[in-house]
Amino acid sequence: MKLLTFILAFFVIFVPMSGEVSALQLHRVEAGETLFEISNQYDVNSEELSELNLLKDVNLVYDGQALLIPKEGEDTHVVSEGDTLNNIASHYGFSIEELTEINDIEDSDVIYIDQEITLPRIVTMPPHISASSSGTSNSLETVETNEIKDTKVVNDEADIEDNVISTTQGLLSLYPDNFYQRGSTGEKKVALTFDDGPDSKYTPQILEILDEYDVPATFYYVGQNIESYPDVLKDTVDRGHEVGNHSWSHPNLRYLPEDEFEKEIDKTSDIIKEYTGEEAATLRPPYGDLDIDNMPYLVEENYNVVNWSIDTWDWWNMDSDKILINVLKDLHPDSIILLHSAGSSEGYQSTVDALPEIIYNLKVRGYDFVTVSEII
Incomplete structure (x- = not known):
């Protein structure tokens, strides 16, 4: 996701969680280790550990597998330039x-x-x-267990929150065949998605890793970045990945006049087709934010609009372990996972570093990788 011009000032709250929430850490299984030994090491019940990690057989763990381990105590945020206590509190969900x-x-x-x-x-x-995402239905019922992505602060906060909630619920209700937050196969399938590329540094690294592990993915590319790196777009398609429309310049589409909104979509559609000869079948609005009034045009243009059910938070400069934790703790059948391949001044090396482990750990948990069009 592109670096926001305005600092994120709120998160949409659907399901408050009561009490303290335990932090999580990772344990990477070494050769010969058993779940019983690992649970004793961390003073955790082995059944609890099995349930947390969705293990079907407590006697079967794999070398190098990353296991989620409950962690007592506190964590910290190190203040960097531009931070305020308000945006730190908003980001982590505290007052x-x-x-x-x-x-x-x-x-x-x-x-x-x-x-x-x-x-x-x-x-x-x-x-x-709420991190609960175990359902497979793309319905209003599942909205309450999925996170809604952040929104650029351009209006009164209360107005924005009302707009995002009503838009997402309305889109799921009115356009169940055109608006998705998760897949609909009911199977242990997962779609990796990468936003905000292409670029010349991180996107090529991601493509190489996906090739190495024979994993397909979907890339939501920004038109002006395609204009700068057309060869990376062509390489993406040549390697068998799907490319989706992510607007021309990454604005918040909900606040654009109709003609500017259509231009953002059409210009990107045209450049994708120019370099690949193919139409983009899916679209992801920047920040996951879209107005209901935008949908008739997108349906007319044969787009399926796709957000996500798991946000890795790699755009907040998470380290690779926390990115992996965010994937594993919310993993569910028909997951659509949000990652990034470009768009941050801080870079996405943590995403690149986390990707091999994400792939390995989802495979040992029995998940198959597909593109977005194959999962919806």
């Missing part, structure tokens, strides 16, 4: 009051670069958004 109290901060407007802000709960994604 400013919670953070000021636990960190003994007297003035919430004053924090310092490299200051460690203690976080009392899980930091792999906001704890107030």
Whole structure:
């Protein structure tokens, strides 16, 4: 996802979670280890560990497999340039009051670069958004168990929140055959998706890894980036991957006049077809945000609009372990996983580093990889 011009100021809250939320860590299985030995090492019940990791056979774990392990205690956020306590609180799902109290901060407007802000709960994604994603239906019922992506702050926060909620629920209700947050096969299939490319650094690395593991994926490319790197687009298609429309310049489409909205879509569609000879079958709106009034045009242009059911949070500069944790803890049949191949000034090396382990760990859990068009 492109670096936001405006700092994310809120998250849409559907299902508040009660009580403290345990943090998670990874254990990579070594040759000869058993689940019983691992559970004793971390003082965790082996049945609990099996359930957390969706293991069908407690006697079967694989060398190199990453297991989720409950972690007691606290985690921290290290303040970087541009951070405010407000955006840190919003990102992790806390109130400013919670953070000021636990960190003994007297003035919430004053924090310092490299200051460690203690976080009392899980930091792999906001704890107030339910991570339950086990269903396979693309229906209103499943909206409440899926996260809705962040929205650029351009209007009053309450108005934006109302708009995003009503839009997502309305789209799922009115366009069940054209708007998706997850797949609909009912099988252990998963679609890896990569937004905001192409570029000349991270996208080629991702393509090489996918080739190495013989895994198909779907890339949501930005038109102006295609214009800069047409050879990467062609290479993506030549390797058998799917390319989707991600707008021309990555604006929040909901706030564009109709003519500008259509131009963002059509211009990108044209350049994809120019270089590949193929029409893009799916579209992902930047930030996952779209107005209901946009849909008739997209349906007329034969687009399926596809968001995601698992956000890896790689766009927030997560390290590779936290990206992997975010995938594993929310994994479910028909998962559509959001990753990025370009678009951040900080880069996506963590995504590149996490990808081989994501692929390996999903395979040992019995998942098959498909493109978005194959899963919806």
